[in-house]
């Protein structure tokens with residue numbers, strides 16, 4: 001069986017380094033906010049090209065803390081794409097604010113920058129674009145809207161570690177360095193994944209850095225001195241130690257994901273299978289490789305019967321999720337997202353996937369539609 005994500009193949013390629021890193025933490029026993037957490041925060045902030053990185057226990061916590069640090073809560077609205085993972089919007093609501101869904105682009109499945117401005121009200125406080133599937137959003141247009149309407153801009157970069165955007169001056173810059181804050185997830189299957197849960201908020205703001213450090217660690221300024229109401233959602237030292245090993249490989253793994261995607265693209269173009277379009281300004285990191293097809297569920301079943309796992313990201317757009325029913329949206333409100341969710345299918349794209357496996361998968365898909 002070719003799995004959708006193969007964490008075992010990756011582990012075997014870094015086993016010695018990971019075991020040494022874990023053993024090192026065990027021998028030091030600095031399990032909470034230990035040396036590896038601080039070192040990883042420094043290395044990850046440098047990798048993203050930002051001043052500060054604050055390690056937390058999940059991408060969900062990263063988003064919750066970001067909204068909390070900006071004082072976004074009851075009575076406020078945050079604009080978020082309707083086609084993304086649940087946590088992009090649930091964290092707005094669990095903090096007391098209202099998620100306001102924006103339609104996505106037909107060709108990229110990312111938030112449609114032209115659909116944002118009409119959603120802005122007096123209550124709008126922030127925009128949360130999501131770099132979905134590892135492809136950067138049109139940040140220049142979205143930043144301009146945020147600046148014009150004096151809104152906070154937070155990037156949900158949970159799926160996009162290392163993705164880059166071409167600036168007007170021709171230089172490339174990593175996602176996570178555009179918003180006031182950006183939130184990452186280190187869920188195991190992510191491009192940079194821990195061996196458990198993990199997350200990070202990055203920012204250039206000294207003030208937000210200070211606040212986020214208090215918010216993740218019981219509001220603590222020193223032992224038994226707690227200045228603000230806060231959470232306990234620190235990144236574990238053991239996870240940070242694993243992530244430090246894996247960060248060194250991230251660029252080469254992202255490159256392998258891109259070359260795997262290029263091969264898929266070539267094979268699918270030849271047989272007329274619709275893929276996700278990559279914009280000229282974007283260097284994607286291909287967290288998910290998705291195609292758009294008719295008879296999606298039948299194709300998934302056929303692939304499974306022939307030893308290939310696939311996934312659906314995402315079968316239900318957020319406005320139709322039960323959890324968001326109090327917001328009052330209905331079927332038909334977001335026709336593009338609804339159509340994408342019926343047609344989209346994710347194929348294996350992990351870095352260690354072999355060309356022969358990609359060719360086999362493309363061949364099976366060709367046979368299914370012949």
Ligand SMILES: Cc1ncc(COP(=O)(O)O)c(C=O)c1O
Nearest residue numbers: 058059060085087088158185187
């Ligand atoms: C776009 C997006 N945002 C947020 C999250 C939440 O991250 P976590 O699962 O680490 O809480 C995820 C993770 O799946 C995600 O894909």
